[in-house]
Amino acid sequence: MPLPRFVALAPIAVTAALCGSAASAELPPSLNLSGQPGVIDMPSGEAREDAAFSFSAAFLGPVTRGTISFQISERLSGSFRFQTWRDWNRLFPSDDTEFSDRSFDLRYLILRESPLLPAVSIGLIDFTGDGRFSSEYIAATKNFGERVKVTGGLGWGRLGSYGSIGAPFGDRPALTEGDFGKPNAGQWFRGDAAPFAGVEIRLTDTWTFKGEYSSDAHLLEDAGRGIIDRASPFNFGFEYQRGPSVRYGIYALHGTEVGFVFHLLLDPKNRVTGGVMGPAPVVVKTRPVRTADPEAHDAGWVTQADAGPLLRQNLARRLAVDGIVIENLAFTASTVQVRIRNNRIDAGAQAIGRTARALSHVMPASVELFEIVPVVNGIGASRITIRRSDLEALEYAPDNATLLRERVAITDAGPLPANAIGDDGLYPSFHWGLRPAFRMVEPMKFEFGARLSAAYDLRPGLILQGSIYGNILDNLDRTGAPSTSSLPPVRSDAGRYSKFGNPALESLALAWFARPAEDFFTRVSFGYLERMHAGISTEVLWKPVDSPLALGVELNYTKQRDTDGLLGFDEYDYDVVTGHVSAYYDFGNGYLGQLDLGRYLAGDVGATIAVDRVFVNGWRVGAFATLTDADEDGLGEAAFDKGVRFSVPLNWALGNQGKQTMGATMRVPGGDAGARLEVNGRLHDLIRDYHTGALDPEWGRVWR
Amino acid sequence: MTAALAACALLASCGSGGPQRSPLVAAVGTMAQAGLGQIVGRGGGTAAVAGPVTRADLEAAGTPILRAAIAARAADLLLTVAATQGNIVTWITPDGTTFTLRDGVLIQTRGLGADLMSSQAPTIGQLLQDGGTHQRRYFFLGEDDRQTRRTYDCTVDVVGPETIEIFDRPHAVTRVNEECARPQGSITNAFWIEGSTIRRSRQLASGPVGFIVFERVVD
Numbered sequence: 001m002p003l004p005r006f007v008a009l010a011p012i013a014v015t016a017a018l019c020g021s022a023a024s025a026e027l028p029p030s031l032n033l034s035g036q037p038g039v040i041d042m043p044s045g046e047a048r049e050d051a052a053f054s055f056s057a058a059f060l061g062p063v064t065r066g067t068i069s070f071q072i073s074e075r076l077s078g079s080f081r082f083q084t085w086r087d088w089n090r091l092f093p094s095d096d097t098e099f100s101d102r103s104f105d106l107r108y109l110i111l112r113e114s115p116l117l118p119a120v121s122i123g124l125i126d127f128t129g130d131g132r133f134s135s136e137y138i139a140a141t142k143n144f145g146e147r148v149k150v151t152g153g154l155g156w157g158r159l160g161s162y163g164s165i166g167a168p169f170g171d172r173p174a175l176t177e178g179d180f181g182k183p184n185a186g187q188w189f190r191g192d193a194a195p196f197a198g199v200e201i202r203l204t205d206t207w208t209f210k211g212e213y214s215s216d217a218h219l220l221e222d223a224g225r226g227i228i229d230r231a232s233p234f235n236f237g238f239e240y241q242r243g244p245s246v247r248y249g250i251y252a253l254h255g256t257e258v259g260f261v262f263h264l265l266l267d268p269k270n271r272v273t274g275g276v277m278g279p280a281p282v283v284v285k286t287r288p289v290r291t292a293d294p295e296a297h298d299a300g301w302v303t304q305a306d307a308g309p310l311l312r313q314n315l316a317r318r319l320a321v322d323g324i325v326i327e328n329l330a331f332t333a334s335t336v337q338v339r340i341r342n343n344r345i346d347a348g349a350q351a352i353g354r355t356a357r358a359l360s361h362v363m364p365a366s367v368e369l370f371e372i373v374p375v376v377n378g379i380g381a382s383r384i385t386i387r388r389s390d391l392e393a394l395e396y397a398p399d400n401a402t403l404l405r406e407r408v409a410i411t412d413a414g415p416l417p418a419n420a421i422g423d424d425g426l427y428p429s430f431h432w433g434l435r436p437a438f439r440m441v442e443p444m445k446f447e448f449g450a451r452l453s454a455a456y457d458l459r460p461g462l463i464l465q466g467s468i469y470g471n472i473l474d475n476l477d478r479t480g481a482p483s484t485s486s487l488p489p490v491r492s493d494a495g496r497y498s499k500f501g502n503p504a505l506e507s508l509a510l511a512w513f514a515r516p517a518e519d520f521f522t523r524v525s526f527g528y529l530e531r532m533h534a535g536i537s538t539e540v541l542w543k544p545v546d547s548p549l550a551l552g553v554e555l556n557y558t559k560q561r562d563t564d565g566l567l568g569f570d571e572y573d574y575d576v577v578t579g580h581v582s583a584y585y586d587f588g589n590g591y592l593g594q595l596d597l598g599r600y601l602a603g604d605v606g607a608t609i610a611v612d613r614v615f616v617n618g619w620r621v622g623a624f625a626t627l628t629d630a631d632e633d634g635l636g637e638a639a640f641d642k643g644v645r646f647s648v649p650l651n652w653a654l655g656n657q658g659k660q661t662m663g664a665t666m667r668v669p670g671g672d673a674g675a676r677l678e679v680n681g682r683l684h685d686l687i688r689d690y691h692t693g694a695l696d697p698e699w700g701r702v703w704r
Numbered sequence: 705m706t707a708a709l710a711a712c713a714l715l716a717s718c719g720s721g722g723p724q725r726s727p728l729v730a731a732v733g734t735m736a737q738a739g740l741g742q743i744v745g746r747g748g749g750t751a752a753v754a755g756p757v758t759r760a761d762l763e764a765a766g767t768p769i770l771r772a773a774i775a776a777r778a779a780d781l782l783l784t785v786a787a788t789q790g791n792i793v794t795w796i797t798p799d800g801t802t803f804t805l806r807d808g809v810l811i812q813t814r815g816l817g818a819d820l821m822s823s824q825a826p827t828i829g830q831l832l833q834d835g836g837t838h839q840r841r842y843f844f845l846g847e848d849d850r851q852t853r854r855t856y857d858c859t860v861d862v863v864g865p866e867t868i869e870i871f872d873r874p875h876a877v878t879r880v881n882e883e884c885a886r887p888q889g890s891i892t893n894a895f896w897i898e899g900s901t902i903r904r905s906r907q908l909a910s911g912p913v914g915f916i917v918f919e920r921v922v923d
Contacts, residue, residue: 051848268848269847269848270847270848271817271849273817274817274818274912275816275817275818275819275845275912276817276819276845276849277815277817278815279799279800279801279814279815280796280800280801280802280814280815281814282786282787283786283787283789283794283804286789347849396789396792396804396806396811396812396822397822398822398823398824398841398843399822399824399841399843399853400821400822400843401821401822401843401851402851431719432719433719434719435719615848616848616849616850617848617849655817697850698849698850699851700821700843700845700849700850700851701845701849703821703822704814704819704821704845
């Protein structure tokens with residue numbers, strides 16, 4: 001709406017305001033060098049706030065350690081760590097063994113801190129690795145006043161290697177090579193146990209002193225490899241907290257080394273900007289009461305020849321403000337169905353609310369039912385039916401979101417109405433984008449480049465899309481040497497694709513999406529599906545709108561592409577039929593589970609189980625594990641592949657509107673077993689956004 | 705060509721959807737603002753003022769004006785009417801943040817980040833009833849964008865007559881405090897009522913936004 005000109009001068013005065021941080025009674029949990037709640041090298045008994053997420057980078061003499069940690073629930077947390085050592089082969093110049101390590105940790109808070117009792121946690125460090133860091137612990141932490149926190153604990157494995165008090169639960173069996181990479185349950189809490197202790201003292205609001213007695217003898221690095229000289233069990237140092245998200249530490253370690261750490265502490269639950277940004281919606285337009293103005297409610301308008309195009313044009317103009325595009329509009333005297341494509345707003349509920357508000361301005365008064373069908377890749381994902389009189393009555397009511405939800409029906413989208421008016425200008429259409437692309441391969445291994453992508457919408461549900469990726473800078477080591485895997489190198493040659501194909505045609509494929517029947521969705525993709533494989537991929541998904549359960553079947557036939565990023569198939573003579581049956585389940589509170597059974601790219605057969613925690617604002621953190629019959633290391637053992645993944649919506653950090661995300665998937669060992677085709681547009685993620693499992697938690701935004 | 709593409713990728717996202725600010729540039733911008741202790745929301749003010757605004761300037765526009773000052777955002781704004789429905793008026797800033805008041809009592813905000821999504825608030829009649837009690841309910845978008853609520857039990861304290869000045873014009877008003885408590889803490893909303901018009905008020909919007917001071921400058 002036009003505003004009086006002087007309003008541009010609106011802010012009369014700007015005074016500085018400082019965001020004061022309230023000092024809490026206790027010291028909040030702080031992280032150790034391994035990115036877990038702890039002292040310096042030792043763990044503590046605390047757990048962090050639910051959902052806390054962190055990146056930690058530690059530099060300890062010759063050791064570099066990067067860790068991603070996530071507080072999975074109020075009591076359970078997990079970490080993924082990547083370590084490298086300089087001078088690993090100092091004592092063994094001819095040795096060429098690996099000098100890096102990837103590991104997973106889990107810990108569980110057994111007891112919360114109370115006035116009398118400490119917080120107690122039990123944890124597993126590197127519980128699926130090859131044993132270099134494997135250790136278990138139980139630790140207790142208690143605050144004394146507002147400035148002092150004391151930790152004591154008992155460790156096994158590495159944490160039981162100095163000052164042992166004996167082996168209370170028997171000997172620790174050695175791992176064989178076949179055990180590597182699998183949960184080393186036989187070792188847990190076995191062997192020598194040793195006590196450790198630490199203290200944390202808050203000096204000022206930002207500075208903290210830490211000191212500890214370590215039960216890790218560092219046998220591997222000191223005696224084994226000679227890369228550090230451990231002279232003392234005592235470590236101490238200072239930490240500096242800068243704002244809520246950044247913490248630095250500097251330490252004297254083992255009596256001989258200096259260590260630095262940097263922590264980036266993120267809280268997925270709270271947007272950096274303090275809330276959902278973006279301009280206010282227009283108010284709902286209220287119809288005149290029928291008795292006062294019966295003419296306004298007359299239904300005669302439906303017979304006007306130009307009613308359809310006119311309404312459509314008016315609605316489109318109002319929705320364009322929010323990046324919403326009308327796919328189809330169908331109406332009778334009492335009902336309107338609008339099919340929308342939500343291009344910008346990150347919450348489906350808000351897009352639905354904005355559409356309903358726009359309809360209240362555009363539709364003649366006789367129209368009482370608003371049916372809004374969000375369309376994703378040409379498929380109607382669901383249908384949200386709102387009574388216009390509810391919208392009018394509840395806009396200013398207390399608890400308007402809950403009240404509206406009680407009166408709104410969310411159902412299957414149904415077929416396209418016969419009287420729908422499509423937009424001649426919408427198909428075919430072409431869009432493209434050039435965006436920075438960031439890929440994290442390990443917690444401290446990055447790749448940064450640019451992706452040129454384009455899509456050609458031929459007709460609803462039929463899309464030709466392609467992308468070209470060019471790498472600009474990275475800190476990865478790529479030799480370009482062929483993989484030594486005993487399996488077909490369906491993934492282990494990824495480094496060759498990066499080295500020889502830059503820039504590379506990542507994808508160029510035709511995809512067809514459809515909703516053939518109630519609750520059924522299908523996809524067929526054909527072409528260069530991903531940078532390593534090309535072929536055909538088909539998928540069927542059954543997902544009722546309000547069901548926590550979804551079932552899917554995928555079947556693919558692909559050939560491995562050349563490493564030069566072009567169109568050929570000459571380098572590898574490899575083609576494979578892969579496919580999975582999948583079950584998806586929404587456990588509530590944002591926890592999603594997925595189970596896939598089937599055949600993977602290297603021809604191996606097995607299953608993948610995955611759990612993700614999805615936040616209403618779009619954050620997503622998850623872990624997965626795959627067990628297949630591939631004999632990757634030639635040991636006659638099943639292959640166990642696992643990994644973690646996360647995705648951060650940029651609007652969470654920046655406060656802008658938009659659906660772009662930044663994320664990474666990190667697999668260990670990242671080999672050929674358990675590898676799946678990476679195809680765009682898998683159905684469950686596309687459709688779920690507009691089903692009740694996703695709409696209900698974010699429903700508060702319908703009035704935003 | 706490569707360099708041009710690289711520059712494009714680094715500084716901005718380009719595409720058929722129109723130019724977008726690069727996430728990197730935007731992130732730097734956000735951090736710079738955060739460093740100053742003021743991530744200013746929409747409504748946080750956009751333009752500087754050449755000189756002091758006078759009542760004559762405001763009245764010359766010939767439209768009702770409400771002033772809103774948000775200390776936590778270091779914002780002092782002049783609002784105009786976006787929509788009226790009965791006794792409910794939605795006021796808007798030039799950059800599209802709205803404040804909805806029923807007879808001068810704040811019931812909703814939109815665009816402040818931590819918005820007041822809806823509320824159960826007293827009528828002006830209730831606010832003039834010395835010793836009267838009522839329940840107040842606030843509904844916010846809280847942690848993880850989920851709806852949260854606060855419920856207070858409130859008592860009205862009619863403090864007495866006062867004279868206040870708004871843009872050089874004195875108003876004879878009745879000062880009213882609405883004292884609200886819940887187990888986790890208490891708040892006080894204050895109203896300066898002239899006849900049946902709330903001339904000035906200090907009302908809670910949400911935890912992070914805090915209190916907003918409203919002044920009805922031009923009727």
